[in-house]
Amino acid sequence: MISLIKFDNQLSTEEYLHGGIRRIANLLGYDVAKLITFDESNTYATFQRIFIREGIDYNVSYKNSKRLIKHFSNCVFGLLIKTKQIIFLSKNKDDKAEYLPLIEEMENEIYIPLFSGNGKNREVTGCLYLGCTDKTKVVDGSTFLDKDISRELSIIQNLYQLEYIKISRKKRMLNVIYMMSQIIREREPYMITHPYNVAQWSLAIGKELGFDEKRLETLYLSAVLHDLGKIYISADILNKPTKLTDEEYKKVKKHSVYSYSIIKNMLQFTENFDKIAIFAKHHHERYDGKGYPDGLKGEEIPLESRIISVADTVDAMMSNRTYKKAKSINTVINELIRNKGKQFDPNIAEIMIKILMKSKAINEEILSEPIIWGTLLITTSGKEYFIEGTLVKNEDKYVFMTETFDFNRDIEKSKITDIRLYLEKNQNVSEYDIKIDKYYKNELYISEIEAKHIGDSFSMLWDLEGFLIDNKKKVYKINITRVGGNFMSFYINDLKIDKEGMDKILKVVIQFEEDCNVVVTGKISRSYHVGIKNYYDFNFINISDSVRDNIFRQLFKKQIETRKSIIYSLAHSN
Template identity: 25%
Template sequence: MENTTLSQFFDFEVHFKEFIKRNSYFTNVASAYFAIFNDNTTRINYKYKYNFSDVLTASLIKSMISDSEIVEKNHISEIRKCNNPPFECGKNVYMINAINPASNRTDILGSLIVCSDIPPSYSCENSVFNLPYFLQIVYHIETVLSNYEKIYYIVDTFTEVMASKDTIMPYHMTGVANNCIELSIFLGLEPIDQTLLYFSALLHDIGKLFIPEAIINKEEELTDDELNIFKIHARKSEEMLKTILHGMTLFEDIPKIVRHHHENYDGSGYPDGLSGEGIPYLSRVLKVADAVDKISSKNAYKTRGVVDSIIKELKINSGKVYDPALAKAMIKILVTENENLIEENTGNTIYIPQCSFSFSYMEKTNIKSLTGNLILRGNSGTFVIHDYDNKIYSINAMLNSTISFFKNGEIFEYKVLVKKIEDGRLYLDNIRFLPTDTTFSMVWNNSAILYNKELNKKNRVDIIKLGGDAVIFTVDKNSDLARELLDNIKGEFQIHIKESIDEIELDTTLNIKIVKYYLGYGYTFICRYLNIQSGQKDLILRLLFRKQMENRKWKTKLLVD
């Protein structure tokens, strides 16, 4: 919801016109721009434009303040006349700023820029400018926005409750949400519809709180009676969301979207047996996104075989279960998605459950890891800790702080700066993507043999990423091997990798050292090679490039089919 236009939350036009009416010397306003900033005035969080091009940034507004003259001020607000505005919007440009009283007048809560062809009629000795009313507008808007921001903590609470019934559920919720983001961008949906779809995906299964765990976690096919009980979760989700989201008018359609995400295109779904265009459009999008993640979640990592299964399901049931146009769109996304390049999130706020925060404390070899949920806002965010060990950590002693999470079988790793620790939350800034390999790496899905020289023990591990400089593998979090690795985190190990693609064969043993670990599905260990020989590295890279070529051929064939 970051960088969101205010009109999506409420009718700011009414407030703006009332403000102009209450300030008699603002006549013939040609254009206006209103912005609400983050806590330290480094980013515009919310904006409103009236006949104004979208050219402003927080830094540009700060420079305008530096090149302006104060016309009127009090301890919490001010009006300034801009001398050399960096845009063309009228002969007279004025800024009205609401000041954060706790910041020694250095931070601005909100700024209104007004452009007019006619000079304002005011007297500095007897001004009629209504600064208090402007401050009321800012506080009112911030109150409304903070109310909407609570939805992330609502999602966080329900994620933890659902995880107690079904440990996979948090991953499913965010997996469906990620699929919805990709679909909504591909379909060119309006920002408000993208927001509605995203939160609908995160909350679509909360009605399962009413379903017995024995039914939710049953591996065999449900009986008719069990299936009827299971089906009530769509209606229960709607009922809960109507209560939870009461008063959030922006989200008033979410309960209906969630209610109908199990309707089938041919009318055979539930709870109301709607069909075709009679099913809300966003519910149809959510239906496809949900189905894709259900197939993916049967395998933690999205291998070629899993993608084949998803595409087969979408093709067979296009026009029956799924909207044909949406099934076709999802297939194209699956075939053309980039598996190797991960772009940083610089857009709207997103919610990511079951993340892991890793850092070295005091010294590089003293590695720590915490689990929790991440609320990511551009290059900053809040990490809500769920396994807090009640130790008091100094942020100055946290070294090499990183955060990781899984999306579509790929591990995302980001370097972060910890600004503050408070009430079981880490406030993060300067979040930037951290490649796990300096040369080239790919998602992998095979096993290898890990050798612990100190204990003289061999164990099989699952490789999830292989690169020219590093290897990433996972082990079950409750296994003896996990405990052995954590107890010997500073030690050195050997890993034997045996792979072959066409005529390229890799059968080698590599010395490795654990550089960090994360706790998610299981323990994920990131290891660097020690003294790798040039021949070994060349062979790994040749294998990776051949794998990449195979994937491209496979995707081309799918597009042709």
């Protein structure tokens, strides 16, 4: 008798590798294990995964961190790369330590080299680190002759090589993405942040749909690359401020097919490249079948393409262009409602509306406060006024009250060209456009108030710090909140920049990494004070294309690293 047994192996090479690391740590009785990779120049050591013993098992942390190898001259990494041998480091208080332990609390540490390539061409590209607090857990050459330990190390080495190939391919893919981004930036400068904004909206929708880590990552990359084919479209057409002719529109419609071809040809060794290409190709299909390039309808359109379609449209509506102003969240939501089942998948549109409503709710939650401290910025043809006070809600009306400014005496209403309000809650500052109803002495009555969406720069999802140096060489430590291609925003706690320096060209040092400082020059275009923080908008002046490219290179690199950890968190939050 013959029996057929279905075997569905769902484990990835990464999961097998993690299992091997857990087993080798357990066999040796060690408390901590770390999977570490080195960059091609042996400058950085990246801690990819950390395993910590908890009872009889090891919990894994997916939070990546980097260390500069050259800043750790007495660290074992350099010796490991040079000798290509397993290194055992035992803490001995009586000896002068030539090499410091990686983790100070560990009594014994083992550094096992991990290789890429074979034979004479093999290089140390990673390390399996093991540490323990028990000083009796000593190893020597015979330890690794043990059959079980030797077998596990062999398995780990083979699995690591497979993972390293995947990592290398991903790096090449990211380099291609960056290169293409620069081409798009030159041809369509107003769209430089568009692919990343679309990717962020897509990621949020994917999370709501319960996508797993790998699917979220594929979705994110598909969204980043969705407009890649525009490099084949004339820049004059892409940046045309008036309506396109029928012939011009036909040319633009080809960009999604071009995106498909580029991804298929240039990223063919990348995991899921075929899916990424297909998702990019169909992001302009419509749910009612009236889209392009293939006129797919309903669920014939890949789900990821339907997601990108909604995210793409939302960002286009909420971003400023040469030919139009950004639309409000309310307008965007109404457009999504109006086009459900026509242009958009009804379910995806509903999810996007839910996400936008959350964003809208945050701004409305602030406005629902009966009284909140804020800063009013009034711009006239010749002067800017920064006025601190409180926003008071009275039923459905708002009044801004201040003790430092007399609206009747200190300003003429006819000379006002722009007026904005800044409110802070839970460390977040929201900006609002407002319209004046009337004012009386120290009170400004507001007829309309609407949250302002900023779409032409990157919000910092991580702590980005730097230094501002004024013309007197005075140094201010700054916390950067937004960075774009032509400007940045930052705040300083407690201190204010000297008034004299506000009109001068200043220097800012952006600290992306320990060894990567980007220096820019510019002038402060606007400042405002909320709580204990002094906020500044800083416009770049006379910065070269190479400096601007470096800013975007560092932003993109960090964006991908941060998104990767966010993807994992999102995938495991439900």
